Structures are given as C-alpha cells and as structure tokens.
Amino acid sequence: MYIAENSIHDEFRGMIRRFARDKLLPFAAEIDRDKRPPVEGFAAAAELGLQGLPYPERLGGQDGDMLSQSIMVEELARVCASTSLTISSCWIMMAVVDFGTAQQQQDIVPQITRDGGKCAWGLTEPKGGSDLMAAATRAEKGDGGWVLNGTKRFITNGGWADWYLIFARTSEKGFGLFLVNKQDAGVSFGAPERKMGMRGSPTSDVILEDVFLPDDRLLGDPAKGAAYIVEELTRSRIHMASHALGIAAGALEEAVSYTEDRSQFGQPISRFQMVRGMVADMAIRVESARALLHRAAMMVQDNHPDAKMQASIAKVACSDAAMAVTTDAVQLHGGYGYLEDYPVERMMRDAKVTQIWEGTNQIQRLMIAKEVYDARR
Ligand SMILES: Cc1cc2nc3c(=O)[nH]c(=O)nc-3n(C[C@H](O)[C@H](O)[C@H](O)COP(=O)(O)OP(=O)(O)OC[C@H]3O[C@@H](n4cnc5c(N)ncnc54)[C@H](O)[C@@H]3O)c2cc1C
Structure with a gap:
C-alpha cells in the first residue's frame, strides 16, 4: 500500500x-x-x-x-x-x-x-538534548505577553535565521512554543560552532535574556508545547532521514564512478569481486532505507497511527546507511578518499551528525522498542 x-x-x-x-x-x-x-x-x-x-x-x-x-x-x-x-x-x-x-x-x-525568510528551532539546551522535558528555558507570563530566559544550544541557522521556534517551560510541568525574531530585544547568539561536518550550515547558541514577547508570539496552548513538538518532530524526522539518505545516495554514486575510472592490476577496480560486493551492499542499504523512508513519509502524510514509529525507523535506517555507505565510499577511493579533493571525504563527515541529531539513534531505538512492546498490550 x-x-x-x-x-x-x-x-x-x-x-x-x-x-x-x-x-x-x-x-x-x-x-x-x-x-x-x-x-x-x-x-x-x-x-x-x-x-x-x-x-x-x-x-x-x-x-x-x-x-x-x-x-x-x-x-x-x-x-x-x-x-x-x-x-x-x-x-x-x-x-x-x-x-x-x-x-x-x-x-x-x-x-x-515569498520573502526569503530563514528559520530555526530551539529545543536542545547546554544541559541536554535527549531529555527534552528537562529543558530549563523559562517563559514567565507577564502583562500583555511573556518574558523568556535561557540558552538553546547547537541551533541550526543560529544567528542566520530570522525566526526561531523556541521550546520553553511555562509552568512546572508545561511547555509552550514561542515565535522569537532575531531582532527582538534580548536575543543574542553564541560564536559559530566549529564542526566535524555540515560546515556550510551555521550552528550556534541562541541566548535569550529577558526577551519580552507579546501574547501573539505564543503558538497555541501554553501547556501543549510538548505535544506540538512531538508532532513536528515526526514530520521533521522524515526530512532528516531524507537528508541522510541523500548523503548515502551521493556517496554511492561517487564510489561507482570512481571504481569504474580507477585501474589497478591492469583493469578497472570495479571488476574485482570484493569491490562489487561492497558496492552491492551499499546499494542494498540505500534502496532498503529509501523503501522504509517512502513508506514512513506516506504514513505521516495520511496521519496513520503508526506514523511516529515508522518515522523513527526511517530516521535510524537512513542515518545508519549514510554512515556505513559514506565510510565504504571513502574506502573504495583508497588514499584519495581521505583527501579533501574528493567529495566522499566531506560526505563521510556530513553523515555522522545524522545519527546524532533529531533524537539520537539510541533514543530512536528506545522509542521504537516502546511501540513494539506497547503493541502487545
Ligand atoms: C550540527 C548540529 C545541529 C543541530 N541542530 C539542532 C537544532 O537546530 N535545534 C535543536 O534543538 N538541536 C539541534 N541539535 C542538537 C541535537 O539534536 C542534540 O545534540 C541531540 O539531540 C543529542 O543531545 P545532546 O547533544 O545533549 O546529547 P546527550 O543527550 O547528552 O546524549 C549523549 C549520549 O548519550 C546517549 N543517551 C542519552 N540518553 C540516553 C538514554 N536514555 N538511553 C541510551 N542512550 C542515551 C545519547 O544517545 C548520546 O549518545 C544539533 C546538533 C548538532 C551536532
């Protein structure tokens, strides 16, 4: 189906x-x-x-x-x-x-x-990303609005984006989602992070010091931010899985092209069985990850009750494929794969974070296992 x-x-x-x-x-x-x-x-x-x-x-x-x-x-x-x-x-x-x-x-x-505006979202904090419900950024209700204080860490497009969707504690157990603009008084940014990969994507802290936001910058219910974010994360996991899959597919293509061009022992290395076996395994990883991803994407589209779990499965499958396939692509380039002159070096560095962000792959596995056990009850 x-x-x-x-x-x-x-x-x-x-x-x-x-x-x-x-x-x-x-x-x-x-x-x-x-x-x-x-x-x-x-x-x-x-x-x-x-x-x-x-x-x-x-x-x-x-x-x-x-x-x-x-x-x-x-x-x-x-x-x-x-x-x-x-x-x-x-x-x-x-x-x-x-x-x-x-x-x-x-x-x-x-x-x-229409106007080229850029966006970011701030969930992660210095004390942790996996335990989202421990977030310490606070939003206090005041006259005609809210006052935000806290620091968000590792924010993609931090400092570059115009609009920030900020997850902040509104009560002891409740969270809200707030729309923060780069120009709002009290908003500042940390230095750009120096990263292993994804170096063309800005990442920095977003620092909120007594940022006053009028009431219309709160999204929906101030106590339902956690539920909202779960829904948005399901969709964004499809995007991040697709991103990881793209890195894997690009690396596979580079490896195929290189192994046809490179000769050793008087013939293209693509003729060697061990090389062909590696390429076959890379293709299997890419194709199976894509099949899972497309299934998950359509289930999210249809609001299928299992969509959340399938999005997690796709995220893990695609990002694990990205890391494995890019590593093999570097291997198939021999010493040249280790040089910046070939794109597979960048692809392998870019791939690593896909297993870390958007809920690490360990956290995804915990969530998948919970759904698997819950389905028996
Ligand atoms: C380049 C980059 C861009 C990012 N962009 C954004 C962004 O735009 N917005 C945003 O909000 N965040 C962003 N993040 C943050 C990212 O989502 C977090 O780094 C990630 O969720 C992990 O959180 P953490 O780094 O605090 O690691 P921790 O939560 O400290 O985890 C450390 C290790 O412990 C493991 N672990 C933790 N808890 C458990 C458990 N219960 N069981 C088993 N293992 C566990 C983790 O899997 C991990 O291996 C970005 C990160 C990077 C590197």
Missing part, C-alpha cells in the same frame, strides 16, 4: 536533481572549506519557491506532499548536505500552520514562502 513515487514525483525528482547539479554542486566544496552559509544555493532555491514546498498555497506555498518533501531533501543532500539542511529548515514554521492562528500564519509564513 505505502509504496512508490508516481510519474509526477519522478518528474519532480528529475527537476530537483538538475537544479542541485546546476546551482548547488558548484558551491558544495567551497562552502564546506570556507565554513560559510550557502547563500547562492539558498537564493536559487528561493527563486523556485522550494522553501515554500510544504506550505499551503494560500500562504504562498506549493502544498507539496510528504513524498515530494522527502524527494527534494534527498536530491539536494545528494550533492550538498549543508545547503539541503539550510533550505529544509525553512519548513520548521509549518508548526505555525498546524497550531497558529490565522493572523500568525499571515504574519509569518509569507515571509518564508
């Missing part, structure tokens, strides 16, 4: 593949080396309206389904994981569509779909 891209999805994939090759590939190595945001790729994507893909047409978006979103992220990450992440981070504000008022939607979403 939950399978397959139709011809529209096929055509879309082809279009995004050509776009990525023409507009992202020329800058992929450069932004990694210079550790700078992907301004060229971001602007080119905005011209096509890619930042608006999941948003409703009435708000300037394209009403793209989950499968289209997955295909887009995969194809962009296939050539440049940093640019792909920067663009898909703009989809975080779907939370405003899901839980915001009509006015909030009108105020925020067109800035993203």
Whole structure:
C-alpha cells in the first residue's frame, strides 16, 4: 500500500536533481572549506519557491506532499548536505500552520514562502538534548505577553535565521512554543560552532535574556508545547532521514564512478569481486532505507497511527546507511578518499551528525522498542 513515487514525483525528482547539479554542486566544496552559509544555493532555491514546498498555497506555498518533501531533501543532500539542511529548515514554521492562528500564519509564513525568510528551532539546551522535558528555558507570563530566559544550544541557522521556534517551560510541568525574531530585544547568539561536518550550515547558541514577547508570539496552548513538538518532530524526522539518505545516495554514486575510472592490476577496480560486493551492499542499504523512508513519509502524510514509529525507523535506517555507505565510499577511493579533493571525504563527515541529531539513534531505538512492546498490550 505505502509504496512508490508516481510519474509526477519522478518528474519532480528529475527537476530537483538538475537544479542541485546546476546551482548547488558548484558551491558544495567551497562552502564546506570556507565554513560559510550557502547563500547562492539558498537564493536559487528561493527563486523556485522550494522553501515554500510544504506550505499551503494560500500562504504562498506549493502544498507539496510528504513524498515530494522527502524527494527534494534527498536530491539536494545528494550533492550538498549543508545547503539541503539550510533550505529544509525553512519548513520548521509549518508548526505555525498546524497550531497558529490565522493572523500568525499571515504574519509569518509569507515571509518564508515569498520573502526569503530563514528559520530555526530551539529545543536542545547546554544541559541536554535527549531529555527534552528537562529543558530549563523559562517563559514567565507577564502583562500583555511573556518574558523568556535561557540558552538553546547547537541551533541550526543560529544567528542566520530570522525566526526561531523556541521550546520553553511555562509552568512546572508545561511547555509552550514561542515565535522569537532575531531582532527582538534580548536575543543574542553564541560564536559559530566549529564542526566535524555540515560546515556550510551555521550552528550556534541562541541566548535569550529577558526577551519580552507579546501574547501573539505564543503558538497555541501554553501547556501543549510538548505535544506540538512531538508532532513536528515526526514530520521533521522524515526530512532528516531524507537528508541522510541523500548523503548515502551521493556517496554511492561517487564510489561507482570512481571504481569504474580507477585501474589497478591492469583493469578497472570495479571488476574485482570484493569491490562489487561492497558496492552491492551499499546499494542494498540505500534502496532498503529509501523503501522504509517512502513508506514512513506516506504514513505521516495520511496521519496513520503508526506514523511516529515508522518515522523513527526511517530516521535510524537512513542515518545508519549514510554512515556505513559514506565510510565504504571513502574506502573504495583508497588514499584519495581521505583527501579533501574528493567529495566522499566531506560526505563521510556530513553523515555522522545524522545519527546524532533529531533524537539520537539510541533514543530512536528506545522509542521504537516502546511501540513494539506497547503493541502487545
Ligand atoms: C550540527 C548540529 C545541529 C543541530 N541542530 C539542532 C537544532 O537546530 N535545534 C535543536 O534543538 N538541536 C539541534 N541539535 C542538537 C541535537 O539534536 C542534540 O545534540 C541531540 O539531540 C543529542 O543531545 P545532546 O547533544 O545533549 O546529547 P546527550 O543527550 O547528552 O546524549 C549523549 C549520549 O548519550 C546517549 N543517551 C542519552 N540518553 C540516553 C538514554 N536514555 N538511553 C541510551 N542512550 C542515551 C545519547 O544517545 C548520546 O549518545 C544539533 C546538533 C548538532 C551536532
């Protein structure tokens, strides 16, 4: 039931593949080396309206389904994981569509779909990311609004984004989601983190010191932020799984091409059985991860009761595939794979974080196991 891209999805994939090759590939190595945001790729994507893909047409978006979103992220990450992440981070504000008022939607979403606005979300804190419910950032209710204090750590697009979706404690046990603008008084940013990979994607602390937000910057119910975030994380796990899959697919392609070009013992190394076995295993990992991912994407689209677990399964499968396939791709390049001159070196560095963020793969496995046991009751 939950399978397959139709011809529209096929055509879309082809279009995004050509776009990525023409507009992202020329800058992929450069932004990694210079550790700078992907301004060229971001602007080119905005011209096509890619930042608006999941948003409703009435708000300037394209009403793209989950499968289209997955295909887009995969194809962009296939050539440049940093640019792909920067663009898909703009989809975080779907939370405003899901839980915001009509006015909030009108105020925020067109800035993203039409005006090149950039987004981020702040869940993780210095004391921890896995134990989200231990978050210490506080939002105190005051006259006509809320006052936020706290620090969010490892925030993708920190300092670069215009809008931040901030998860903050509103009572002893309750959390809210708040819309914070870069220009709000009391908002500042830490130094850019120096990372192993994803170097073209800015990451920094977001520091909130007595940030006053009027009431209309609270999203929905001040006690339901945790439930909202679980819903948004289910969708974003599909995006992050797609991102990881794209890195794996790109590395496989590089490995196939290199092994056909490189000769040893008087013949292309692609003729050696051990090399072919590795390539076959890489292809199996990519194809099986994609099948799981597409199934999960369609289940999320349909609000299937098992969608959350399937999104976790896809996240683990795709990110574990990314790490394994990129490592093998480096291996198949021999010594050259260890040099910055070949993209597989960057791909292997970019792959690692896909097992860490968006709920580490250990946390995903805990969640999957819980669902498996609960299903017996
Ligand atoms: C490049 C980058 C970008 C990021 N972008 C964002 C962002 O945009 N927004 C955001 O909010 N966060 C972001 N993060 C944060 C990321 O989501 C967290 O790093 C991640 O959730 C893990 O949290 P932690 O680093 O505090 O590790 P910890 O929670 O301290 O975990 C450390 C280790 O302990 C393991 N562990 C923890 N608890 C358990 C348990 N119960 N059982 C078994 N093992 C456990 C973990 O799996 C991990 O291996 C980003 C991180 C990076 C590196």
